[in-house]
Amino acid sequence: MRLRDELARCGSGMSLLLAVAWLAALAPSLPLGLSLGASVAAWPGGELTLGEPGGVLLLEALRSSARELAVAARLGPAWLCAAALVTVVPQGALAAQLAWPIRLPLLLALATATRRLPSLLAIAAAHLLSRVALVAAAVFFATMTTIVTSSRAGELVVFAIFAVVAAAIACALRLVADVAVVRALRADVGAGDALLDALGALSLRAFSEVLGAAALGAVTFGGAVWLAHEIGARTPAEAAVSATLRAGSLAALVAARAVALGVAARSAT
Amino acid sequence: MRARAAAELVAAALASMLALGWAGRVAGEGGHGGAAPTLTEPPPALPPGFAPYREVAPLGPAFDTDDAMPREAALVHHTRLVARLDEARHAIVGTETIAWTNPASVPVRELYLHLYLNAFKNERTAFLRSRLGDGRGSKMPREWGYADVKSVTLVDGDARRDLRDALERHSPGDPEDETDLRLTLPDAVAPGAAIVLELTFESKLPDVVERTGWAGGFHMVAQWFPKLARVRPDGSSSHFTFQRLSEFDADFGEYDVTIDAPAGYVIGATGKRISERATAGRVETRYAARDVHDFAFTAWSGAVESRARIAGVDVHLIAPPRHEGVIARTRAALATGLECYGRRFGRYPYETLTVVHPPPDAEEAGGMEYPTLITTGGPSLSPGAVKLTEALTMHELGHQWFYGLVATDEHREPFLDEGLNSWAEQGCMRELAGDGSALALPGVTVSVEALHRIGALSAGRDDVIARSSADAATAGHYARLVYSRTAALMSSLAGAYGPDVVERAVGRYTRGHRFGHPDARHLLAALDEVGGSELAEAARVGLFERGWIDLAVVDAGTVPRRSPKGVFDREGGRETVTTMDASGDHDVWAVVARRGSLELPVDVELGLADGTRRRVRWEGRGPWVRVTAVSRSPLAWVVVDPDHAIALDERLDDNALALSRGAPPLRLLERLTHAGAAATLLTLP
Numbered sequence: 013m014r015l016r017d018e019l020a021r022c023g024s025g026m027s028l029l030l031a032v033a034w035l036a037a038l039a040p041s042l043p044l045g046l047s048l049g050a051s052v053a054a055w056p057g058g059e060l061t062l063g064e065p066g067g068v069l070l071l072e073a074l075r076s077s078a079r080e081l082a083v084a085a086r087l088g089p090a091w092l093c094a095a096a097l098v099t100v101v102p103q104g105a106l107a108a109q110l111a112w113p114i115r116l117p118l119l120l121a122l123a124t125a126t127r128r129l130p131s132l133l134a135i136a137a138a139h140l141l142s143r144v145a146l147v148a149a150a151v152f153f154a155t156m157t158t159i160v161t162s163s164r165a166g167e168l169v170v171f172a173i174f175a176v177v178a179a180a181i182a183c184a185l186r187l188v189a190d191v192a193v194v195r196a197l198r199a200d201v202g203a204g205d206a207l208l209d210a211l212g213a214l215s216l217r218a219f220s221e222v223l224g225a226a227a228l229g230a231v232t233f234g235g236a237v238w239l240a241h242e243i244g245a246r247t248p249a250e251a252a253v254s255a256t257l258r259a260g261s262l263a264a265l266v267a268a269r270a271v272a273l274g275v276a277a278r279s280a281t
Numbered sequence: 282m283r284a285r286a287a288a289e290l291v292a293a294a295l296a297s298m299l300a301l302g303w304a305g306r307v308a309g310e311g312g313h314g315g316a317a318p319t320l321t322e323p324p325p326a327l328p329p330g331f332a333p334y335r336e337v338a339p340l341g342p343a344f345d346t347d348d349a350m351p352r353e354a355a356l357v358h359h360t361r362l363v364a365r366l367d368e369a370r371h372a373i374v375g376t377e378t379i380a381w382t383n384p385a386s387v388p389v390r391e392l393y394l395h396l397y398l399n400a401f402k403n404e405r406t407a408f409l410r411s412r413l414g415d416g417r418g419s420k421m422p423r424e425w426g427y428a429d430v431k432s433v434t435l436v437d438g439d440a441r442r443d444l445r446d447a448l449e450r451h452s453p454g455d456p457e458d459e460t461d462l463r464l465t466l467p468d469a470v471a472p473g474a475a476i477v478l479e480l481t482f483e484s485k486l487p488d489v490v491e492r493t494g495w496a497g498g499f500h501m502v503a504q505w506f507p508k509l510a511r512v513r514p515d516g517s518s519s520h521f522t523f524q525r526l527s528e529f530d531a532d533f534g535e536y537d538v539t540i541d542a543p544a545g546y547v548i549g550a551t552g553k554r555i556s557e558r559a560t561a562g563r564v565e566t567r568y569a570a571r572d573v574h575d576f577a578f579t580a581w582s583g584a585v586e587s588r589a590r591i592a593g594v595d596v597h598l599i600a601p602p603r604h605e606g607v608i609a610r611t612r613a614a615l616a617t618g619l620e621c622y623g624r625r626f627g628r629y630p631y632e633t634l635t636v637v638h639p640p641p642d643a644e645e646a647g648g649m650e651y652p653t654l655i656t657t658g659g660p661s662l663s664p665g666a667v668k669l670t671e672a673l674t675m676h677e678l679g680h681q682w683f684y685g686l687v688a689t690d691e692h693r694e695p696f697l698d699e700g701l702n703s704w705a706e707q708g709c710m711r712e713l714a715g716d717g718s719a720l721a722l723p724g725v726t727v728s729v730e731a732l733h734r735i736g737a738l739s740a741g742r743d744d745v746i747a748r749s750s751a752d753a754a755t756a757g758h759y760a761r762l763v764y765s766r767t768a769a770l771m772s773s774l775a776g777a778y779g780p781d782v783v784e785r786a787v788g789r790y791t792r793g794h795r796f797g798h799p800d801a802r803h804l805l806a807a808l809d810e811v812g813g814s815e816l817a818e819a820a821r822v823g824l825f826e827r828g829w830i831d832l833a834v835v836d837a838g839t840v841p842r843r844s845p846k847g848v849f850d851r852e853g854g855r856e857t858v859t860t861m862d863a864s865g866d867h868d869v870w871a872v873v874a875r876r877g878s879l880e881l882p883v884d885v886e887l888g889l890a891d892g893t894r895r896r897v898r899w900e901g902r903g904p905w906v907r908v909t910a911v912s913r914s915p916l917a918w919v920v921v922d923p924d925h926a927i928a929l930d931e932r933l934d935d936n937a938l939a940l941s942r943g944a945p946p947l948r949l950l951e952r953l954t955h956a957g958a959a960a961t962l963l964t965l966p
């Protein structure tokens with residue numbers, strides 16, 4: 013079955029599942045972001061930031077978050093299980109059904125195709141690490157937003173660099189892993205054409221993610237610096253601008269991925 | 282001595298929480314019978330002998346500079362030690378001759394000898410029996426340590442009198458402990474009169490548990506010889522059962538020490554090396570130290586040594602191989618520290634300083650102070666952004682003043698050395714590394730002050746700071762109260778009354794009491810003398826009464842100013858005003874509360890809608906204050922303590938109140954988009 017047909021057949025179902033997964037992931041990120049930002053949010057606009065010299069407020073924010081999160085942590089395991097159920101399971105089911113090149117089913121397919129355990133383990137590790145790096149990128153982006161009221165550009169530069177580097181590492185890892193998969197499979201005569209096509213698309217997509225992450229980083233970073241320099245203190249209008257910038261940067265990332273998937277689908281046909 | 286790192290404290294807290302939960306469950310299931318649980322409360326906070334500080338004679342401004350500072354100590358003893366290191370048994374065979382002069386104003390017949398190494402003799406010692414939770418000194422030795430006094434002789438000219446039988450165990454309430462021995466002399470010694478005692482002893486070092494011991498070819502030989510307890514002016518002795526958190530208290534004297542160690546061992550010691558003599562396969566190294574109250578040395582096979590002249594002091598650095606980077610950073614910290622501490626608390630009076638960086642398997646020997654010898658620590662490679670090496674060096678160097686030169690009773694009033702030193706360290710670390718004195722990433726800095734603030738608040742109201750080391754609730758409380766809370770209290774006092782005032786007061790105290798044995802009264806008296814009774818009183822409440830503070834902006838508002846409406850009885854008769862006449866001015870107001878028992882002056886800042894700010898000083902006496910002003914512009918926000926001057930302020934999220942309306946939904950939207958970003962990154966296929 014060709015990738016384009018799969019996309020056409022399951023586009024709406026896929027969108028629904030992704031929306032559910034997204035909301036599930038939102039649930040744990042929201043209290044974290046709110047409690048981290050609470051101590052700064054209480055201060056008048058531009059007066060203080062988490063990155064003020066000496067770190068008094070940064071440590072205070074961590075202290076109060078620890079206090080507040082202690083309550084949330086009691087719900088933690090239940091929350092995580094629920095999030096896992098609504099994200100991993102449906103995605104896995106869908107992917108298994110479609111042979112959609114998502115990590116777990118892909119590895120299963122590969123396992124039957126190549127029977128090369130060491131390289132499979134290496135590929136799996138690379139995928140896992142790439143996800144960890146992506147989470148790190150998300151955390152750095154999170155920190156950036158809480159300190160975006162800063163009147164000094166220095167700290168923003170640092171967090172933006174961390175975020176972009178982490179995202180780039182994540183994508184590069186995936187790219188390396190995917191290329192390795194394609195090479196392994198090409199060497200293996202038993203691999204089917206459709207799977208090879210899918211994997212070619214996968215590498216393309218990984219490449220697009222590097223571009224997407226760079227675009228995301230650049231937009232967020234640029235927006236943050238612009239806010240810091242041009243506006244300084246934060247007003248409701250500034251908060252709105254900041255929110256728009258962030259939503260825009262997300263849209264850029266999603267668009268980059270969509271384009272990549274389109275290219276992949278065409279190349280697979 | 283260094284408190285445990287914050288991460289270790291957190292881990293220890295988690296472990297003890299788990300342990301408590303488990304113990305509670307077991308007890309709940311129990312009904313094992315046996316005796317009812319015993320309850321032990323700490324004694325009252327005021328130490329015995331604490332009197333109002335106002336009775337202490339003022340030092341006077343002469344001690345604001347080094348000119349009037351004592352040049353040398355009144356020497357109570359001249360001690361000669363010959364120590365032969367048996368490197369295979371990790372033992373010291375020694376002879377000790379003490380020429381002791383009674384410093385008290387009354388005759389003294391009882392002397393006390395500390396045999397600190399007996400703390401590591403068996404599982405029944407007060408040290409190893411302690412129930413203080415995990416942390417430094419909590420592990421059992423794999424090889425026991427002890428000190429045996431083989432002979433005690435009173436020498437009077439040619440006459441020699443054996444006093445072995447006059448030496449008895451004396452750990453009050455603790456018959457099993459052998460760290461505190463009483464020596465009853467045949468006759469009382471008159472004030473100012475002298476006697477000579479000769480002792481022979483053997484000290485077996487444990488493997489390093491805390492401060493002292495061996496690890497492979499490394500020997501940190503500390504608290505190793507029978508040590509006379511300090512005799513106070515009233516003839517009593519500062520002696521105590523050696524416990525896990527105890528440090529020391531001793532009289533100033535002169536040491537002449539010969540260390541006999543195998544050839545090839547690197548030797549570093551208190552004082553100045555005056556000779557070296559090689560004999561068959563061994564080297565005798567002789568050290569002289571004056572105006573000090575302890576003597577420690579290292580004998581270390583395989584160490585790398587270097588020498589440097591830093592700030593006019595001959596510094597001898599001893600470290601494991603491949604520690605060049607750490608040593609370079611240590612030197613930089615010493616250069617700043619010797620100058621900084623010297624300027625603030627009186628110049629460093631000794632010619633030498635020895636710095637020992639113990640090997641990785643003897644970490645617990647690191648982070649300790651002896652006169653003119655400190656031990657540091659830390660990994661050979663650590664990122665320059667983390668200032669652990671520097672802070673540890675700075676802390677231990679600071680002890681040359683706080684306990685070394687100002688010889689307070691570390692056992693009874695540990696906050697006077699560890700606490701004041703932690704505060705002093707903050708200042709010199711700031712001179713070395715600025716705002717990033719603990720962590721310095723580009724754009725993000727964390728200071729030692731900020732870390733002490735968190736430590737101080739985490740154990741804040743559980744106990745007073747001014748507690749003897751023997752009465753600490755847990756090792757964690759000791760670290761957080763004695764070290765961090767004292768530092769944060771001093772920072773708060775400096776923030777409230779001015780750093781220059783507190784610096785001058787402590788400087789006067791350290792110079793005026795150099796080579797002395799002051800106590801908390803003298804510190805409070807110096808604060809009183811320089812900064813006034815409010816400052817001294819705040820310090821007293823903070824140290825002795827679990828003083829705490831939380832500043833908060835309670836409410837605020839703006840009322841436009843206009844001519845009043847209503848019914849008015851005026852000279853021309855009753856008048857009813859129905860129209861109002863706005864002047865364009867505003868009455869702005871705010872109410873700020875001071876919760877807690879610490880009364881400290883603080884700034885309140887009003888931010889107006891037109892961007893201007895107005896600051897006002899509140900003396901902080903009452904429970905709350907109302908701030909009012911007339912302005913052209915309405916009030917936008919209020920902040921109490923905008924500069925974080927009061928480090929002990931328990932919460933900072935209530936220090937500000939913003940009056941701008943309509944922002945919350947947008948801010949929420951902003952945070953939502955942010956959380957959305959995180960979710961998207963996590964879930965996109």
Ligand SMILES: [Zn+2]
Nearest residue numbers: 282283284699
């Ligand atoms: Zn210390």
